[in-house]
Amino acid sequence: MERSGQPLYSARIERLITILVIVALCIVITPAQYVSGIEIPDAARAGKEAGPQLFARSAIVYCENTGEVVYSKESRIKHPPYSLAKLVTAMVVIQTTPLDKEVKVSENAASQTGKLIGLKKGEKITVEQLLYGMLMGGGNDASYALSECVSGKKSGKFVKKMNKMAKNLGCEHTHFSDPAGYKSEETYTTARDFLRILRVALTDETIEKITGTKQYEIPRTNKNGSRTLTSTVPLLNDPKAYVYAGMDGLHDQEHASTAVGTRKDGLRLFIVLLADKELQREADIRTLEEYAEKNVQGIQVVRKGKAMGKVRIRHGAKTSLSAYTARDGYAYLPAEGSEELIRHNLKMKEVTAPVKEGDVLGYYEICIGDKVSNRVPLVAKEAVKVGWFPSYIGISNKTTIVIMVILGVLLLLVLWILVMRARLKRQRARKRREMIREKARLEYLEEEDHRKRDWNFGRK
Known part of the structure; x- marks a missing residue:
């Protein structure tokens, strides 16, 4: 019996070991987000439905009303921000420079490549106009003109301010190497990091105003005629959409990014999309808006x-x-x-x-x-x-009319009283005169009577 039972016992041990190995392998190869340890996605942690299908490789949605991340997808993976970096450039400029300051464009700024607003060497233009050119027009030339206005021709000094600001905002996986956001191995961010930047940027009135403007005209300068800028932020120009401000970044059709704020019925969302496709960004924003509306509890x-x-x-x-x-x-x-x-x-x-x-x-x-x-x-x-x-x-027109009517009535009443008093006085005076005349007449008659009596008495 012992010999016949030995193989059966060994077979059970082997099967148990095999099961344990398979379980261990499943745990090891289970995908997780790029963090130390295993992270449960925010949507799953909150007990929400599985996330939507997106074209963007990295995304995050934050609800300002509830203070929660509604959805995230690989939000800690590093990607190029492209022109989204210009939001940080704007934040540094606004904190350090008056908007009405005049800037003289350098040859370095005027010779930038990529998306431009056509600045020329020696052109004189204000900081505010350059901010519109950078944030609305995406002008790399405007970015460099602004950075030189703050820190001189050494762009590295300005970039240090950008990185310091990002660090102060709690961005641990973000780094910039130029003020325009050119594609570079030294320029990167994560959706979660850039969410911090976006929330602070759109609380600045100037940045919210500029990034929410649909069209703006830069007036004529000493080197250029007037220029009309039209926003390229996805859905900002769509009257049926709820994007109120934001920034877009683009390297080519296959490499794009977006960071926007949306408002609908008081629901305020911040959405960041990285490693997206140019033509799919609008669809991704709409998808995430719909997802947030379904998963954030709204009570009228x-x-x-x-x-x-x-x-x-x-x-x-x-x-x-x-x-x-x-x-x-x-x-x-x-x-x-x-x-x-x-x-x-x-x-x-x-x-x-x-x-x-x-x-x-x-x-x-x-x-x-x-x-x-x-x-x-x-x-x-x-x-x-x-x-x-x-x-x-503090007296309204209606009350003024009522007061005037009352005063008018009172005035008429006073006048009536005065007239009546005057009439009564005249009547009394007339009666007094009549009484005096009557008294005088009676006295006269009495005197006449006495006189006649005295005369008649004398004749006898």
Whole structure:
């Protein structure tokens, strides 16, 4: 029995060892993102559906409302940013240089290659106009003109500022080697790193304004005629899309990048796409927008057109005006967030007449706990003209009319009283005169009577 059972026991051990080896191999070869250790993708960690199919090799979507990464794909893999680097160039310039400063273009800046806005050596142009040329027109010549304005002709000094800024923003896998974002082994970033840059860049009013402008004209300079720039940011010019600002990068049709901000019903997203194809970027943005809408919990808090109180109008024909919600307002909750966290605040503006229909009078803030998740504009449904002089002390035209009517009535009443008093006085005076005349007449008659009596008495 022992001899016959020995082979059977050995066979079981061998099968067990084989199973363990297969399991170990499966664990070793299971793909994971480029990090130390195994990382669960953000979407899976949050219990969301599997990510969408993208053309971009690397991508990330961040919801500003909830403070969460909604989706990421190989977001820690390094890729060239291309012209996205110009956002960092702009951030350095804006922090160090006045927008109205005049720049004289150098030969080095004018001789750059790739996408240009046609700067010429010796051309005089302002920092603000160069920012439009760089961020809207993608001009490499504008990038170098700006970097030289800040740090002189040594571009390396400016690039150090760019890398320092990236490091200060927490970008651990990002490096720049020039201010324009030329393709180079020394210029790289990750979708996760660039998300940090994008969020900060689009909070700057100047950068948001420029990267959200659809068309801009650089006026005539000493070396060039006027130039019209048209934004190439994917979907920015599409009225049915929700991209409000951003930057695109392009090496060729097969190598492109995009970083944009989107807004819809108060849902604010930041999207970064790296190693994408030029003609597929719009489809990728739309796909990620739809994915985020499905996976971020949105709860309607207020409807469009609801009156939310009154705002005071200075110097207006009306001194107060009802404010109405301009759109539906949603609260966007983080994963497993409770509706009990939803709060709201009214923030009214200081408004001075004139007011046009549709003007923003304030905001209805929807908060998750203490954090503002959404801001719904409160608008006017009617126009208010500048009021009459009393409006400067807070009296509306209507109230002024009422006051004038009341004052008029009071004035008429006073006049009537004065007239009646004068008439009564005249009547009294007339009666007094009549009484005096009557008294005089009676006295006269009495004297006449006495005189006659005295005369008759004398004749006897």
